[in-house]
Amino acid sequence: xxxxxxxxxxxxxxxxxxxxxxxxxxxxxxxxxxxxxxxxxxxxxxxxxxxxxxxxxxxxxxxxxxxxxxxxxxxxxxxxxxxxxxxxxxxxxxxxxxxxxxxxxxxxxxxxxxxxxxxxxxxxxxxxxxxxxxxxxxxxxxxxxxxxxxxxxxxxxxxxxxxxxxxxxxxxxxxxxxxxxxxxxxxxxxxxxxxxxxxxxxxxxxxxxxxxxxxx
Numbered sequence: 001x002x003x004x005x006x007x008x009x010x011x012x013x014x015x016x017x018x019x020x021x022x023x024x025x026x027x028x029x030x031x032x033x034x035x036x037x038x039x040x041x042x043x044x045x046x047x048x049x050x051x052x053x054x055x056x057x058x059x060x061x062x063x064x065x066x067x068x069x070x071x072x073x074x075x076x077x078x079x080x081x082x083x084x085x086x087x088x089x090x091x092x093x094x095x096x097x098x099x100x101x102x103x104x105x106x107x108x109x110x111x112x113x114x115x116x117x118x119x120x121x122x123x124x125x126x127x128x129x130x131x132x133x134x135x136x137x138x139x140x141x142x143x144x145x146x147x148x149x150x151x152x153x154x155x156x157x158x159x160x161x162x163x164x165x166x167x168x169x170x171x172x173x174x175x176x177x178x179x180x181x182x183x184x185x186x187x188x189x190x191x192x193x194x195x196x197x198x199x200x201x202x203x204x205x206x207x208x209x210x211x212x213x214x215x216x
Contacts, residue, residue, distance in 0.1 A: 001174065002166040003194060006157050008142045010166070011198045012216040016174045019214055023193050024182055034184040044122045047130075049115050055108050059119050062104045070097045075124040079187045082127050083163050094155035098128065102151060113151050125186045129158055134199050162191070 002012050013019060024030035033039070033046040041060045045051060051059065070093060074082050083090070098120075105116040113131055120128040131154060139154045161167055174194075175187050201215040 001170045003170050004161055004164060004167045005195055006139055006142045006161055007164065013194060013198070014214050016194060017177045019197055020178050020190060020193050021182065023197065034189065039122050041119060041122060044118050047118060049118045051115055055110055058108045059105055059111065063123055066101055069101060071101060071124055075126045078126050083159065090159050091156050094159060095152040098155055099152040125188065127188065129188050130192055135195065138199055
């Protein structure tokens with residue numbers, strides 16, 4: 001099954017449902033984090049954020065003062081309805097609304113892009129992806145606007161990527177199959193597991209000439 005990352009990189013996963021299932025039963029992140037039905041900001045540490053309690057309280061305060069932000073309504077829409085919005089609206093959301101919240105969180109000592117996006121994914125799991133160093137490096141290598149090294153350009157490319165073929169149909173098919181058996185996963189989280197697995201496998205393949213049966 002084919003997926004796309006930042007418009008230039010196509011990757012194929014032979015058994016995506018099996019890959020996601022294996023990730024979930026081997027990873028404490030799924031059992032301790034994804035299965036929590038109503039996650040709070042403090043739960044972000046269950047997915048490896050390692051944010052001290054003082055900074056967590058400050059993250060909660062920063063998010064709470066933005067209750068009127070469009071991000072709350074967009075999360076309630078869900079990913080499919082959000083991606084159905086016109087490109088201008090999605091771009092504005094990524095470049096302004098979401099970027100504003102990330103910038104607020106990054107004012108806190110010790111909170112960088114990775115931790116900030118983990119916090120926001122915890123609160124808004126339907127629409128906010130987690131952007132770690134591996135994904136940023138991939139964007140700056142392959143993204144169409146890779147010279148513009150701002151987090152908001154990554155989000156614009158990420159959402160555009162989810163709207164394009166082949167990712168849109170492939171992700172929908174995988175999610176339909178996975179969601180019947182694995183509660184707690186959103187489409188954003190499913191894609192997070194897929195691209196993370198692909199990039200990690202690619203790094204090992206390039207370094208050690210490993211031929212993976214599952215990931216190409």
